[in-house]
Amino acid sequence: MMHRLSHRLSAFAIACLLSFLLSIGFNHVLAASSSDSSSYQWDLPDWTPRPIVPDNNPMSQAKVELGRHLFYEKSLSVTGDFSCGTCHLQSRAFTDGKPVGVGATGEQHPRNSMSLANVAYNSVLTWANPLMTTLEQQGLVPLFGEHPVELGMVGREDEILLMLRNDPHYREMFTAVFGEGDENINVNHLMKAIASFERSLVSFNSPYDRYRYGNEKNAISESAKRGEKLFHSERLECFHCHGGLNFSDSIMHERLAFQEIAFHNTGLYNIDDNGAYPPNNTGVYEITHNPTDMGRFKAPTLRNIELTAPYMHDGSVATLEEAIAHYKAGGRTIDSGPYAGIGSTNPLKSQFIAGFGLTEQEKQDLLAFLQSLTDETFIHNPAFSDPHG
Numbered sequence: 319m320m321h322r323l324s325h326r327l328s329a330f331a332i333a334c335l336l337s338f339l340l341s342i343g344f345n346h347v348l349a350a351s352s353s354d355s356s357s358y359q360w361d362l363p364d365w366t367p368r369p370i371v372p373d374n375n376p377m378s379q380a381k382v383e384l385g386r387h388l389f390y391e392k393s394l395s396v397t398g399d400f401s402c403g404t405c406h407l408q409s410r411a412f413t414d415g416k417p418v419g420v421g422a423t424g425e426q427h428p429r430n431s432m433s434l435a436n437v438a439y440n441s442v443l444t445w446a447n448p449l450m451t452t453l454e455q456q457g458l459v460p461l462f463g464e465h466p467v468e469l470g471m472v473g474r475e476d477e478i479l480l481m482l483r484n485d486p487h488y489r490e491m492f493t494a495v496f497g498e499g500d501e502n503i504n505v506n507h508l509m510k511a512i513a514s515f516e517r518s519l520v521s522f523n524s525p526y527d528r529y530r531y532g533n534e535k536n537a538i539s540e541s542a543k544r545g546e547k548l549f550h551s552e553r554l555e556c557f558h559c560h561g562g563l564n565f566s567d568s569i570m571h572e573r574l575a576f577q578e579i580a581f582h583n584t585g586l587y588n589i590d591d592n593g594a595y596p597p598n599n600t601g602v603y604e605i606t607h608n609p610t611d612m613g614r615f616k617a618p619t620l621r622n623i624e625l626t627a628p629y630m631h632d633g634s635v636a637t638l639e640e641a642i643a644h645y646k647a648g649g650r651t652i653d654s655g656p657y658a659g660i661g662s663t664n665p666l667k668s669q670f671i672a673g674f675g676l677t678e679q680e681k682q683d684l685l686a687f688l689q690s691l692t693d694e695t696f697i698h699n700p701a702f703s704d705p706h707g
Contacts, residue, residue: 357378358376358377358378358379358382359379360520361518361520361701362520362522363522363523363527363531363532365531366520366522366563367563367571367572367573367574368571368572369436369438369439369517369520369570369571369572370438370570370571370572371438371517372452372454375454375510375513375514377514377517377518378495378514380491380494380495381495381510381511381514382511382514382515382517382518383491383515383705384488384491384492384494384495384511384514384515385511385512385513385514385515385516385518386515386701386702386705387487387488387491387705387706388402388508388511388512388515389401389402389403389406389512389515389516390402390403390704390705390706391706392404392706393478393481394461394469394471394478395422395469395470395471396422396423396467396469396470396471396474397422397423397470399422400421400422400468400469401469402460402469402512403704405419405420405431405460405468406431406433406434408697408699408702408703408704409625409697410625410626410697411433411434411435411521411621411622411625411626411693411696411697412433412434412435412519413430413431413432413433413625413626414431415627415628416430416431416628416633417430417628417632417633417634418430418431418632418633419431419468421466421467421468421469421470422467422468422469422470423467423470425466425467426466427466427468428466428598428599428632429444429445429599429631429632429633430445430628430629430630430631430632430633432444432445432618433618433619433621433622433626434516434519435519435520435521435619435621435622435693435696436519436520436521436522436564436619436621437453437516437517437519438453438516438517438518438519438520439563439564439569439570439571440564440566440568440569440570441568441569441570441577441578441579442568442579442616443456444456444616445601445615445616445618445631446581446601446602446604446605446614446615446616446631447602447605448579448581448602448605448606449605452513453512453513453516453517454509454510454513457509457512457513457516458505458509462475475505478505478508479500479503479504479505482503482508483500483503488503489503492507495507495511518701518702519696519702520696521621521622521693521696522693523693523694523695523696524621524622524690524691524692524693525537525538525542525690525692526538526542526546526687526690526691527693529543529690537690538686538687538690539686539690541682541683541686541687542683542686542687542689542690543687544680544683544686544687545680545683545684545685545686545687545688545690546687548680548683548684548687549684549687549688553674553675554645554674554676554684555670555671555672555674556645558670559580559582559617559668559670560617560619560620564619564621565619565620565621565691566616566617566618566619566620567580567617568580568581568616568617580616580617581601581602581611581614581615581616582614582615582616582617582668582670582671583601583612583613583614583615583664583666583667583668583671584613584615584630584644584645584649584661584667584668584671585644585648585649585650585661585662585664585667585668585671586613586630586631586634586644586649586650586661587613587650587652587657587659587661587664588649588659588660588661588663588664589656589657589658589659590659591659591660591663592665593612593613593664593665593666593667594612594659595612595613596632596656596657599631599632600612600613601613601614601615601631602614602615610666612666613664613666613667614666615631620688620691621691621693622691622692622693622696622697623638623688623691623692624638624688624689624691624692625692625697629641635650638685638688639681639685642676642681642684642685644661645671645673645674646673646674646675646676647661647662647673648661648662648667648671648672648673648674649661649662649663649664649667649671649673650662
């Protein structure tokens with residue numbers, strides 16, 4: 319059945335199918351967690367709101383620790399050499415430094431590995447799927463998806479559960495969180511644990527945070543202060559898509575009355591002068607088939623942006639300098655090849671990608687501001703590191 323799913327939606331369809339089967343097939347899968355989110359201590363500064371946590375998957379330290387082990391567990395891949403942490407490196411703010419992800423079988427993905435910094439605050443997940451809204455749901459895709467293959471474990475669910483049930487350490491950790499018995503070591507609980515660890519990956523201790531919210535006037539340079547003003551100016555328009563708490567306009571947290579979700583066409587491509595993007599990377603259009611959704615992708619967080627190169631949904635922009643040049647021009651021009659086109663004339667482009675003038679000093683100021691968003695404590699926090707060594 320899974321092999322007959324369409325290429326376009328196969329990964330998402332697998333996630334939905336598995337979620338449905340798990341929900342109706344096994345009563346024990348829906349057993350309530352013994353955890354209580356009210357007892358979980360978020361490592362957040364006073365000015366930061368807490369993220370929204372699903373009622374059916376409350377946070378606990380024991381669950382987060384179990385999720386950390388599973389996040390870095392290479393036995394959850396078909397080759398035994400890959401884990402979630404392979405494409406989400408802590409040293410790179412949980413990205414991998416590659417233009418696009420590469421799965422356990424060597425298959426290249428069409429998209430860049432997104433940062434997991436503050437993923438708990440994301441109202442929508444992945445680059446361009448408005449239907450993917452929970453970490454528990456999204457985690458099924460890399461584990462079981464086939465187009466493309468990531469961890470490659472479709473059809474191997476029994477192998478996963480046997481491995482976990484036969485490992486005394488995992489058995490102990492699952493028991494502490496979900497209760498004793500093999501029935502509590504299941505795919506649903508595995509996903510809940512990994513999701514809980516991912517929600518714990520909070521990053522709010524950059525020099526800019528200490529300057530803006532911690533009243534440390536000298537935490538960033540004078541150049542970065544000038545860059546902040548440029549960033550929030552109507553001339554550059556950066557803040558419209560990368561504003562607020564997480565420098566993204568797709569966000570949710572306890573102080574917001576509603577979830578904010580947005581996708582944008584930034585003029586990265588314009589293959590046919592009518593706004594076409596590469597056929598394997600059409601953005602929200604891939605899901606909706608609405609022509610106006612062609613090339614629309616989520617604006618990711620800019621936190622730790624200095625560490626997460628290369629940039630854009632397909633990793634086709636190598637440096638921050640190139641990213642600034644792209645927005646300065648109001649879209650990218652590709653002179654030759656199959657994707658040649660003038661992005662600045664893309665008719666589907668966001669109104670905020672209009673181009674702007676920028677002196678060399680202003681560019682350096684803007685870079686200094688973006689670099690001030692790097693949170694060194696986040697990338698060195700032992701609570702986020704690989705427990706397997």
